[in-house]
Amino acid sequence: xxxxxxxxxxxxxxxxxxxxxxxxDPDELAVLEQMxxxxxxxxxAHLAAAGEDLDHFSSIVTGCATMSRTLExxxxxxxxxxxxxxFIGRPGRGxxxxxxxxxxxxxxxxxxxxxFERLVRETPHIASRxxxxxxxxxxxxxxxxxxxxxxxAREKLAAFLVSLTRRFAQGAGGPRPGGGGVTLQLxxxxxELADHLGLTIETTSRQxxxxxxxxLIDLRPAREVFIPDFGALxxxxxxDGDGGxxx
Amino acid sequence: xxxxxxxxxxxxxxxxxxxxxxxxDPDELAVLEQMxxxxxxxxxAHLAAAGEDLDHFSSIVTGCATMSRTLExxxxxxxxxxxxxxFIGRPGRGxxxxxxxxxxxxxxxxxxxxxFERLVRETPHIASRxxxxxxxxxxxxxxxxxxxxxxxAREKLAAFLVSLTRRFAQGAGGPRPGGGGVTLQLxxxxxELADHLGLTIETTSRQxxxxxxxxLIDLRPAREVFIPDFGALxxxxxxDGDGGxxx
DNA sequence: CGGTTCATTGAGCCACATCAAGAAGTGTGG
DNA sequence: CCACACTTCTTGATGTGGCTCAATGAACCG
Numbered sequence: 001x002x003x004x005x006x007x008x009x010x011x012x013x014x015x016x017x018x019x020x021x022x023x024x025d026p027d028e029l030a031v032l033e034q035m036x037x038x039x040x041x042x043x044x045a046h047l048a049a050a051g052e053d054l055d056h057f058s059s060i061v062t063g064c065a066t067m068s069r070t071l072e073x074x075x076x077x078x079x080x081x082x083x084x085x086x087f088i089g090r091p092g093r094g095x096x097x098x099x100x101x102x103x104x105x106x107x108x109x110x111x112x113x114x115x116f117e118r119l120v121r122e123t124p125h126i127a128s129r130x131x132x133x134x135x136x137x138x139x140x141x142x143x144x145x146x147x148x149x150x151x152x153a154r155e156k157l158a159a160f161l162v163s164l165t166r167r168f169a170q171g172a173g174g175p176r177p178g179g180g181g182v183t184l185q186l187x188x189x190x191x192e193l194a195d196h197l198g199l200t201i202e203t204t205s206r207q208x209x210x211x212x213x214x215x216l217i218d219l220r221p222a223r224e225v226f227i228p229d230f231g232a233l234x235x236x237x238x239x240d241g242d243g244g245x246x247x
Numbered sequence: 248x249x250x251x252x253x254x255x256x257x258x259x260x261x262x263x264x265x266x267x268x269x270x271x272d273p274d275e276l277a278v279l280e281q282m283x284x285x286x287x288x289x290x291x292a293h294l295a296a297a298g299e300d301l302d303h304f305s306s307i308v309t310g311c312a313t314m315s316r317t318l319e320x321x322x323x324x325x326x327x328x329x330x331x332x333x334f335i336g337r338p339g340r341g342x343x344x345x346x347x348x349x350x351x352x353x354x355x356x357x358x359x360x361x362x363f364e365r366l367v368r369e370t371p372h373i374a375s376r377x378x379x380x381x382x383x384x385x386x387x388x389x390x391x392x393x394x395x396x397x398x399x400a401r402e403k404l405a406a407f408l409v410s411l412t413r414r415f416a417q418g419a420g421g422p423r424p425g426g427g428g429v430t431l432q433l434x435x436x437x438x439e440l441a442d443h444l445g446l447t448i449e450t451t452s453r454q455x456x457x458x459x460x461x462x463l464i465d466l467r468p469a470r471e472v473f474i475p476d477f478g479a480l481x482x483x484x485x486x487d488g489d490g491g492x493x494x
Numbered sequence: 495c496g497g498t499t500c501a502t503t504g505a506g507c508c509a510c511a512t513c514a515a516g517a518a519g520t521g522t523g524g
Numbered sequence: 525c526c527a528c529a530c531t532t533c534t535t536g537a538t539g540t541g542g543c544t545c546a547a548t549g550a551a552c553c554g
Contacts, residue, residue, distance in 0.1 A: 069393050071485055077396040079389035090382055097386050127374065134381050135337055139344050141388035142326035146316050148395040149324040149445030153510065190533060198396030203510055205534055221519080238318055400542065437501060450542055452502055468551080 005038045005107065008061075018085035018171065019059040019109070020133065023125040031123075035115055041106045047088060048096040055113045057089035063106030064187040067098045068195060078196040079141065081164070081188075084171055087133055091117055103187045148198045151238065156197040157207045158236035161217065161225065182230055186223040211236070252285045252354065255308075265332035265418065266306040266356070267380065270372040278370075282362055288353045294335060295347040302360045304336035310353030311434040314345045315442060325443040326388065328411070328435075331418055334380055338364055350434045395445045398485065403444040404454045405483035408464065408472065429477055433470040458483070 010016060010029045021032055038061070041047060047065055048054055060082055067080035079098060082088065088100055094113070111119075120127050147159050165184055188196065194204040211217045216233050218226040227233055257263060257276045268279055285308070288294060294312055295301055307329055314327035326345060329335065335347055341360070358366075367374050394406050412431055435443065441451040458464045463480050465473040474480055 067389070069390075071393075071397065073485075075397045077393040079392045090386075092379055092382065098389065121371075124368075127378070131374070131378055131381070132339055134378070134385060135339065138381060138385045138388060139337075141385060141392065142314070142316075142345065145326045145388060145392055145395055146318075146324040148392055150318065150322045189531090200511055201533085202512080202535085205532095206510095209534070238320075436499090447543055448501080449503085449544085453542090456502070 005040045007033075007036060007038050009033070013061065013109075015059060015061055015085040015109075015171075020087055020126055020129050021059075023129045024123070025125065028123055028125055031119065032111075035111050035119070037110050039108045039110050041102045041108070043102060043104050045102045045106070046099065047102060047106065047108070048098075048100040050096060050099050052096060053094055054089055054096050055094070056110050057087065057091070057113065057116050058108035058110045060084050060086050060088070061107040061109050064103040065100050065106055066103060066188075066192060066196070067100050069098050076195045077198060078192065079144075080137070081196065083167055087130070089113075091120055091130065103192065153197070153199055153203050153207045154210060155236065155238050156199065157204065157211060158216070158233050159238070160193070160197060161227065162230075162234050162237045162239070165227065165230065181226055181228040184225045184227060186225055189223075252287045254280075254283060254285050256280070260308065260356075262306060262308055262332040262356075262418075267334055267373055267376050268306075270376045271370070272372065275370055275372055278366065279358075282358050282366070284357050286355045286357050288349045288355070290349060290351050292349045292353070293346065294349060294353070294355070295343040295345075297344060297346050298342060300341055301336055301343050302341070303357050304334065304338070304360065304363050305355035305357045307331050307333050307335070308354040308356050311350040312347050312353055313350060313435075313439060313443070314347050316345050323442045324445060325439065326391075327384070328414075328443065330414055334377070336360075338367055338377065350439065400444070400446055400450050400454045401457065402483065402485050403446065404451070404458060405463070405480050406485070407440070407444060408474065409477075409481050409484045409486070412474065412477065428473055428475040431472045431474060433472055436470075 010021065010033050013019075013021075016022070021029060024032065039058070041063075047058070050069060062084055064084075065082040065086075065088075066078045067082060068076055068078040070076040082100070088108070089096070120130060147156055151159060161184065164186075165182055168184065186193070190204050190208075191201045194201045197204060199207075208217070208219065211233075212219050215228070216236060218228065220226060257268065257280050260266075260268075263269070268276060271279065286305070288310075294305070297316060309331055311331075312329040312333075312335075313325045314329060315323055315325040317323040329347070335355070336343070367377060394403055398406060408431065411433075412429055415431065433440070437451050437455075438448045441448045444451060446454075455464070455466065458480075459466050462475070463483060465475065467473060
């Protein structure tokens with residue numbers, strides 16, 4: 001389930017300029033390089049469990065994960081989708097408030113709690129980057145609350161596809177915006193999608209079909225989604241269209 | 248609408264040990280004391296508007312406010328309820344992502360953006376407190392996403408009352424936990440409550456009535472809510488009952 | 495005391511949930 | 525390459541929680 005794997009040099013790291021280390025200078029990076037280990041997980045592995053002690057932090061290097069909570073009767077809500085460069089763990093608290101689960105094979109860059117917390121205190125570039133990332137996540141969580149609280153099922157789907165496209169576009173290897181359309185690789189099953197959107201799997205599936213029939217998306221094998229007109233999808237998500245294409 | 252008002256000494260401040268200044272030592276406090284001004288706002292005043300430039304930060308000293316977004320068609324979702332000691336504004340970004348509106352008379356302790364951002368950089372006690380507060384808000388926002396996405400109207404109401412009781416209990420002058428019950432002063436109208444819960448005003452009102460008829464709460468004049476058995480209300484909110492009374 | 499805002503209640507409807515059945519992928523062993 | 529099992533996805537039929545529309549009641553305030 002969990003394996004240690006060879007560590008890549010930070011300079012070759014795919015998330016070098018987006019993760020907690022983004023603002024580090026070469027000296028600081030050298031310290032991080034000493035501390036880090038790599039771990040790989042299989043699909044479905046639990047990277048953290050709600051209420052469980054966490055003696056480490058990690059950055060996602062490759063793969064995706066969800067952060068979710070499950071109520072006693074089985075209802076589940078995903079509260080965050082973690083992509084490469086996202087951070088797992090909360091400095092100043094030894095427990096995770098949510099379950100974190102790998103959506104596919106995941107590679108983590110891992111730091112032990114005590115040494116990393118000391119590093120944060122002593123390295124303003126890391127502390128400041130962590131602050132920026134937390135505030136971005138806070139904004140994202142609040143944006144998502146608007147979606148969950150006030151949008152229809154169709155709007156939720158559209159908003160999710162738009163948001164995922166934008167997030168992938170910021171990273172590398174994301175959707176290819178060629179020929180007037182974008183291709184998106186969904187990392188979630190319909191059920192995981194439903195848990196993220198606060199819907200049932202059936203409603204999620206029906207709305208995907210509806211968007212397809214309306215020509216807003218094309219559903220392809222292997223969970224690939226083609227978006228012929230990104231602006232049109234944004235409009236479905238109730239956007240005021242002031243943000244140009246993709247970004 | 249806005250007025251400057253006489254500044255209180257930090258040592259007499261009701262939020263001295265909960266706001267951004269909580270970890271400051273006397274020297275640091277003296278610097279803050281030089282920088283701060285007080286502002287008072289009337290009910291309904293906009294403390295910030297989504298997309299608007301913000302050249303300052305503030306802490307709520309007294310009163311309550313909501314953070315919300317309104318879609319073009321008028322649907323509104325509140326994404327946060329701000330109580331005394333809560334912070335308004337986001338270091339590193341000059342614009343507010345949400346509307347912030349006073350629920351009643353509000354007093355703010357205000358700092359100008361540039362001088363405060365410099366202070367944050369130079370004062371680890373402030374930076375660290377800001378980090379802790381942001382992470383707490385992030386957890387709260389994610390907790391709320393679970394409520395919005397997966398709970399029934401009745402559970403939403405119960406969860407909100409429970410959460411508000413706990414937040415007031417941490418501050419001063421909150422609910423009085425005397426005689427086997429708690430009295431809670433709601434700072435929101437039914438409409439504001441509905442916007443926070445992702446419901447309509449009618450459903451909100453009906454569920455309040457239902458909770459009253461079931462003996463879980465007592466509705467009193469002036470938006471006062473009496474909770475005879477806090478644990479019973481927690482159970483309605485779908486809590487696993489591992490957190491003792493009130494906290 | 496009359497205007498205004500806020501809250502409650504009722505009747506009917508609709509978007510989404512639930513229940514149920516297949517269809518389409520995906521992986522494994524022969 | 526196929527047969528089989530299993531998971532994922534789609535689609536249909538029906539139920540229902542919360543929304544909409546509408547009216548009345550209660551509280552607040554000049």
